[in-house]
Amino acid sequence: MAAEARTWTSTSDPQLACPISPVVDIVFSRWTTPILWALHTYGRQRFVELERRITKITPKVLTQRLRQLERDGLIVRTYHPEVPPRVEYEISDLGRSLAPLFAHLAEWASDNLEKVDQSRQAYDAH
Numbered sequence: 001m002a003a004e005a006r007t008w009t010s011t012s013d014p015q016l017a018c019p020i021s022p023v024v025d026i027v028f029s030r031w032t033t034p035i036l037w038a039l040h041t042y043g044r045q046r047f048v049e050l051e052r053r054i055t056k057i058t059p060k061v062l063t064q065r066l067r068q069l070e071r072d073g074l075i076v077r078t079y080h081p082e083v084p085p086r087v088e089y090e091i092s093d094l095g096r097s098l099a100p101l102f103a104h105l106a107e108w109a110s111d112n113l114e115k116v117d118q119s120r121q122a123y124d125a126h
Contacts, residue, residue: 026072027098031057031065036095037102039075044090069095 027033031054038053039045045053051062066089069075074095080086 026074027101029065031061032069032074033102035062035065035069036074036091036098039089039091040096040099040102044078044088046086046088050089074098 027036034054034057035050038050042049042053047059047062047066050066051057051059054062057065066075066077070077070089074092076090076092078088078090080088
């Protein structure tokens, strides 16, 4: 652990100083978590279904995020060459492996978001 701590503090490169930084960039971008949550919760879905579930996302941004998630290996895109063509998205095994992380974050949120809100209110009052 001491060696790890030294590594974190001995570099000026934030990516090397914080080894979870790349994970945060991949998983916690603005629309990634709602997309992964929807696919994990509801299973395989078409673009329109995702668009309906994530109401504030634009089609352009949804397309971009789905492409990035596919590129990162967190979702699988399946093209069905039929008339009309059908495309479905589902969470991959790699994406599913994030479930424990999200469960811990949900637990933390349940336990602590009220405290965060109280802290913000106290700060803003000063």
